[in-house]
Structures are given as C-alpha cells and as structure tokens.
Amino acid sequence: MKELLSHSPQPQPTKSGAGPSDAALVLAARAGEEWAREALFRRYARLALGLAYRILPRDVDVDDLVQDSFLYAFQRLDRLSNPQAFQAWLSSIVVRTAGKRLRRRRLQVRLGMLQSEPVDLDQIVSRSAPPDVAAELRAIYGLLEKLSVEERIALVLRRVERLEIPEIAEHMGLSSSTVKRRLNAAEARLESAVKP
Amino acid sequence: MNTPPSRYVQPEVREARVERLWQNVSHRLEARPSRVWRWVVLSSALAAGAAGAVLWLKMPATLNPASGGGEHAVLADAKLETKSDELSVTLGDGSSVKLGSQSEVQVESGHASSISLHLSRGELRCDVTHRDSRKFRVVAGDVEVRVVGTQFRVKTTPGPSPRVEVSVARGVVEVVSARRPGVVARVAAGQSWIQDAERASEKSEPAAPVEAPSSEPAKQDAPLPSAVPVVPSGRELFEKAAESRRAGDAAAAAHAYEELLRLHPGDGRASLAAFELGRLRMDRLGDLPGAIAALERAVAMKIGPSFREDALARLVSIYASQGNLAACRRARDRYSSSYPAGVHAAAVATRCGAQ
Numbered sequence: 001m002k003e004l005l006s007h008s009p010q011p012q013p014t015k016s017g018a019g020p021s022d023a024a025l026v027l028a029a030r031a032g033e034e035w036a037r038e039a040l041f042r043r044y045a046r047l048a049l050g051l052a053y054r055i056l057p058r059d060v061d062v063d064d065l066v067q068d069s070f071l072y073a074f075q076r077l078d079r080l081s082n083p084q085a086f087q088a089w090l091s092s093i094v095v096r097t098a099g100k101r102l103r104r105r106r107l108q109v110r111l112g113m114l115q116s117e118p119v120d121l122d123q124i125v126s127r128s129a130p131p132d133v134a135a136e137l138r139a140i141y142g143l144l145e146k147l148s149v150e151e152r153i154a155l156v157l158r159r160v161e162r163l164e165i166p167e168i169a170e171h172m173g174l175s176s177s178t179v180k181r182r183l184n185a186a187e188a189r190l191e192s193a194v195k196p
Numbered sequence: 197m198n199t200p201p202s203r204y205v206q207p208e209v210r211e212a213r214v215e216r217l218w219q220n221v222s223h224r225l226e227a228r229p230s231r232v233w234r235w236v237v238l239s240s241a242l243a244a245g246a247a248g249a250v251l252w253l254k255m256p257a258t259l260n261p262a263s264g265g266g267e268h269a270v271l272a273d274a275k276l277e278t279k280s281d282e283l284s285v286t287l288g289d290g291s292s293v294k295l296g297s298q299s300e301v302q303v304e305s306g307h308a309s310s311i312s313l314h315l316s317r318g319e320l321r322c323d324v325t326h327r328d329s330r331k332f333r334v335v336a337g338d339v340e341v342r343v344v345g346t347q348f349r350v351k352t353t354p355g356p357s358p359r360v361e362v363s364v365a366r367g368v369v370e371v372v373s374a375r376r377p378g379v380v381a382r383v384a385a386g387q388s389w390i391q392d393a394e395r396a397s398e399k400s401e402p403a404a405p406v407e408a409p410s411s412e413p414a415k416q417d418a419p420l421p422s423a424v425p426v427v428p429s430g431r432e433l434f435e436k437a438a439e440s441r442r443a444g445d446a447a448a449a450a451h452a453y454e455e456l457l458r459l460h461p462g463d464g465r466a467s468l469a470a471f472e473l474g475r476l477r478m479d480r481l482g483d484l485p486g487a488i489a490a491l492e493r494a495v496a497m498k499i500g501p502s503f504r505e506d507a508l509a510r511l512v513s514i515y516a517s518q519g520n521l522a523a524c525r526r527a528r529d530r531y532s533s534s535y536p537a538g539v540h541a542a543a544v545a546t547r548c549g550a551q
Contacts, residue, residue, distance in 0.1 A: 034222070041221060045214045053207035062207060063217060063366075070221045122500020123464060129204035137201055162200040 026083035029074065037074050044087060045070075048094050054160050055098040055153060057124045057141065065101060069094045088170075095153060095171040102149045119145070143193050147186055154179055155186040220347070220366065223292075223323060276301045278318070291332070294321040296351075304335070319351040324367075336360045338374035339391055343367075346385075363388040368429075384429045430456055430463030437472070446480035457493070470494035471503050474510065484514050505531070509540035516547040524548035 020028075020039070028036035045066065052065045073086075073093050080089050125137045140159055144152045150172065157168045165183075169176045276283055276295050283295040291311075295301055299318020303311075313320065315336040324332050324343045332343035336352050339360040346367025353359050362371055364383050371381045371389050383389045428436075437452035453473040457466055474490035477483040491507045491514075499507065508531040515524035525548045535541060 037225070038218060038222070041218050042214065045217060046209050049207050049209050049213075050202065050205075054202055054205045057205070063213075067217055067220050067224070070217075071224055074221070074225060120464070120468060120500070122503070124205055126204040126206065129201075133199075133201050133204055137205060141205075160201045160205060162202070 021084060022086040023083035026077055026080060026086050030077045040074075040086065041070055044090055047087065048090060051091055051094050051161070052098060055095065055156050056101065057119055061101065061105075065094065065097055069097045072097065092171045092173070095157070096173060099149050099153055099172070102152065106149070139190060139193060143186075143190055147189060148182075150174070150178075150182045151186040151189075154182040155190070158183055159190075220323075276303075291322070291324045293323075296320070315350055315352060317352055317354065319349065321347075321349045323347040337391075340372040342370040342372070348383075360391045361388065362390075382428065382432060384431075387429075428455070428459070430460035430465050433459070434465045434469060437469070441476075446476050450476045450481060453490075467494055467497035467499035468503065470497060471499055471507055474507065478510060478514060484518060488514055505535050505538050505540065508534065509538075509544055512540075512544050512547050521549050 020036075022040070022043075025036045025040050025043075029040060048066045048069060049062060052062045052069070056062055056065060069090065073090050080086065119141055121138045121141055124141050125134050129137065137160070140155060144155070147155065153172060154168055157163045157171060158165075163171070165176050165179055168174075168183075169179045172179065174182075277300045278295050278297050282297055293301070293313065296319030299320065300316045301318075301320055302314040302316065304314050311332045313334045315334055320334060320336075322332075322334065322343065324346055334341040334343070334350050336350050337358060337360050339362070341348070341350055341362055346369055347365040348367070348369050349361075349363045349365070351361040351363075353361070360373075362369065362383055364385050364387055366385050368382055368384045371383055373379070373381075373391055375391070381389055433452045433456035437449045437456070440446075440449035440452060450473055453469040453476070456463065456469045457473070460466060463469075470490050471494040474487045474494060477490060478487035488511065491511050494507045495504055495511075498504075508527060511527040512524055512531055515521075515527055528544050528548050531538065531544050532541065538544075
C-alpha cells in the first residue's frame with residue numbers, strides 16, 4: 001500500500017507509517033480518486049472477509065458478499081456522514097448484506113432451488129483455539145442453521161465478535177431491545193443445544 | 197482470557213485472493229452505468245475502440261425504461277463486430293461483455309428476463325451479475341453456455357476442426373453441446389471446458405475429468421488445458437452423495453464419494469468424504485476391505501478430531517471382526533494413544549484379544 005500511496009496527488013504517508021487516515025481516503029474516493037478506493041479496499045478487505053466468513057462460513061459466499069459490500073460502500077460514500085467511521089460503516093454493510101443473502105438462500109432452499117449444505121465445524125474453528133473456546137464456537141456454529149437470520153447474526157456478533165448490544169443494534173439496523181430479544185432466543189437455543 | 201473468539205474463526209486470506217477481489221470490485225465499479233443510461237450503456241471502451249470496431253445497433257423503441265412495461269430491452273438485435281480492437285459493452289443490469297479483436301457477436305434476445313448472445317467468431321468475455329429472474333446464455337457454434345451468474349470467457353477457434361472453449365473465472369456456468377445431446381456440463385470457477393470436435397463425436401457420455409478445480413479462478417489469459425475437462429465440482433459430488441443417501445441409495449452415495457476423492461483429492465470435503473465412504477461401506481455395503489481403505493485414508497488426510505476418533509474406533513472394530521488381530525492391536529493402540537479418555541475408549545480396550 002505504501003507504493004500505492006506514493007504517487008502524486010496522493011497524500012504522503014503519515015509519520016506513524018499508517019498512511020492516510022480513513023477520512024482522507026474517503027474524501028479522496030468521493031472525489032473519484034481510484035487509488036483512494038483501492039487503498040480503502042486493501043486496508044479493510046481482510047476485516048470484511050473475516051466478518052463475512054464468521055457470519056457465512058462458506059468461502060464461495062464470502063467473496064461475493066465482500067465484493068458486493070465494497071461495491072455498495074463505494075457507490076454510497078457520500079452518505080457516510082463521518083468519513084473517519086468508514087470501518088464501522090463498512091462492517092454494518094457487510095452484516096446487512098449477509099442478512100439479505102441468508103434470507104435469500106433460505107428462501108431458495110425452501111423452494112428447492114438450493115440444497116442446505118452442512119458446515120464442517122472442524123474446518124471453521126482453528127485448531128489453535130483453547131478447548132473451552134473451541135467447544136463454544138462449535139456449539140454456536142452447529143446451531144446457526146437452526147436460528148432465524150436475525151438470531152443468527154446477533155449471536156455471532158455477540159458471542160464471536162464480542163460486540164456490545166448497542167454496536168450490534170447499529171450494525172444490524174435494529175433497536176437495542178429487538179437485538180436483546182433475538183439474542184435471548186438464540187442464547188436459549190444454544191443453552192438447550194449444549195445441555196448433555 | 198481477553199482474546200475474542202473471532203480470532204479462532206478466520207478464513208484463509210492470501211494476497212492473491214485480495215487482489216482478485218479488488219480486480220472484480222474495480223471492474224464492477226467501472227462497469228456501473230450512470231443513472232441516465234442505466235438501461236443501455238456502452239462503456240468508455242467503446243469510444244476507445246471505435247477506430248477498430250464496427251457496431252450495429254437496431255434498438256427498438258422500448259429501450260427507454262420510462263416507456264413502461266415489465267421488461268425493458270437491453271440490447272435487442274444488436275450486432276457487435278470488432279476488427280483490431282476490443283469492445284466492451286455494459287448491459288443494463290450491470291453485467292458486462294467484452295468482445296475480443298476479430299470477433300463478432302449477435303444479440304439474439306436482449307430483455308431484462310432473457311439475454312442471449314450468439315458468438316459467431318472470436319472471443320467473448322462476460323461478467324454477469326446474478327439475477328434469479330433473468331436467463332443469460334451465450335451460443336457459440338453448436339455449444340450453449342448457460343450462465344448462473346459469473347465471470348467467464350467463450351472462445352471460438354475456426355479451422356478444419358472448429359472448437360469452442362469456455363473458461364470460468366468466477367461462479368458457475370452450464371455448457372450444452374449439440375454433439376452430446378442431453379449432457380450438461382457444469383463448469384465452476386477455475387475450470388475450463390473445451391470442445392474437441394473429434395473426441396466429442398466419438399463419445400456420448402460425459403467427458404473424462406482431467407484436472408481438479410483450483411481454489412483460485414483461472415487467469416483469463418492463462419493457457420487452457422488441452423483435453424476435454426468436464427468435471428463435476430467437489431461440492432456437486434458431495435451434494436449428490438447426500439442426495440443419494442437421503443434417497444436410501446447407499447451404492448450411489450458411495451460412488452459419488454469415490455468420485456469426489458478421485459477427482460478432487462485436495463478439496464476441503466475430501467477427508468469427510470473418505471470418512472463417510474468408510475461408514476457406508478462398513479454399515480451399508482458390507483465392504484469391509486473397502487471400508488478399511490476409506491477410513492485409513494480419512495485418518496491420513498487429517499480429518500477433524502471427532503471424525504478421526506470415530507474412524508480409528510471403526511478400524512479397530514473391522515479388524516477385530518476380520519480376525520486380523522495384529523492390525524486390530526495397532527489400530528487400538530493408535531486410538532488409545534490419541535484418545536485415552538475418548539468416547540470409544542472402553543469398547544476399544546476390550547477388542548483384539550490380549551492387552
């Protein structure tokens with residue numbers, strides 16, 4: 001990225017070496033600067049891929065989801081009121097786009113246009129995970145397909161991403177009370193699932 | 197512990213993957229039509245290539261989206277022809293097609309619900325936006341490519357043995373050739389399909405697979421394999437096996453798993469397929485030697501811990517039932533050393549005769 005940002009008229013890297021701020025990149029991208037969009041993409045592609053994967057743990061879905069999310073974000077940069085908040089804004093776009101995809105996929109499954117594919121828990125959860133964390137993650141991912149879309153996303157954001165209720169509400173575009181209800185339902189299912 | 201669990205659920209992200217994604221995003225951003233010309237747009241490449249391109253457009257009056265109706269024409273009855281330059285066209289739904297030099301394509305159907313292109317010569321690259329309600333197909337010679345929502349290339353090669361090549365960079369397409377009636381080849385990302393006139397006329401069954409699909413999409417300019425690879429993907433075979441199992445057809449399910457292991461030994465589902473194949477052979481098909489082979493393969497492929505434990509326990513059971521006590525003890529020791537407190541530990545300890 002340093003090389004990418006070294007050409008005029010791009011801003012020079014900051015003293016910290018972190019490169020231009022998100023706000024500077026967003027403003028440049030809004031002005032139509034391709035390099036700024038690329039810099040934003042490369043800065044947050046891994047974050048978006050990780051978040052998308054944890055919500056939709058299938059690689060084939062993840063790439064499309066991330067592409068669509070960035071495309072949506074770049075086409076609507078003028079709607080971002082705080083340019084420095086690009087990361088959180090992008091995350092919320094990934095979360096909401098994932099929700100749409102999940103709803104569409106479930107509809108396709110119900111209509112017989114798509115087959116529900118089991119998730120390989122051993123592939124999702126890293127082998128380096130401590131046993132208690134691995135067990136919790138396995139329980140969560142083993143349960144996801146049985147939850148509603150909102151319950152599923154809320155559970156992942158809470159138990160895997162460790163977000164607070166207000167953050168989850170913002171990402172999902174729901175009220176905090178709705179998120180709490182979804183989480184309560186999901187947690188109850190999770191509890192009954194892990195009972196011996 | 198303050199480490200968030202998300203750290204332990206991470207996709208494998210290589211630089212090549214990020215690069216590929218950026219190329220797709222960048223391309224789609226460039227291809228995005230303006231609001232005024234949302235329904236019919238010729239991209240800037242058209243102007244750039246005007247010197248070498250001839251464009252025939254016979255657009256009907258229904259082109260204007262404001263004219264009403266449920267379907268809006270995109271590019272009806274258009275004929276695109278290039279000489280020395282390439283030509284890019286962006287369709288109303290964001291899909292884009294790029295015509296190579298010395299190429300010609302006719303738009304046979306250009307409605308929002310159905311787009312049909314006929315490539316009469318040369319090369320056509322398509323990046324198709326997936327829409328459930330719209331059919332997108334490309335016809336080249338006697339080959340039909342049905343698009344599911346993808347980025348792919350169709351190339352015709354003239355000569356005494358004309359042939360059509362299809363390579364897919366993203367998504368999936370279905371290819372139907374008139375030379376093989378009733379055979380539909382699904383070509384996934386990273387795979388190529390090549391029509392070989394002589395061989396295609398000799399055989400009527402699906403072509404033999406040649407290569408396992410790559411996890412990365414094929415580079416569009418990469419040389420294509422020289423055979424006729426029509427390879428069902430690992431996912432398709434896994435789904436086929438699951439479907440056969442639900443239908444109670446254990447033999448068909450086992451065959452699908454065998455095909456998956458043969459065609460896609462590096463697929464992420466391969467180890468699970470080997471394990472399931474072992475279970476089927478052991479529990480349903482009575483093929484104990486085959487079950488041993490499959491379960492040993494699953495263990496060697498580093499299947500997930502819970503499956504590995506079950507596979508090892510099953511091996512102990514099979515060897516014991518065969519009276520092969522030496523192999524039984526080896527399998528028992530493998531199990532006991534790996535899972536001293538495993539769920540099968542007590543049962544395994546009693547097998548194979550002397551401790």
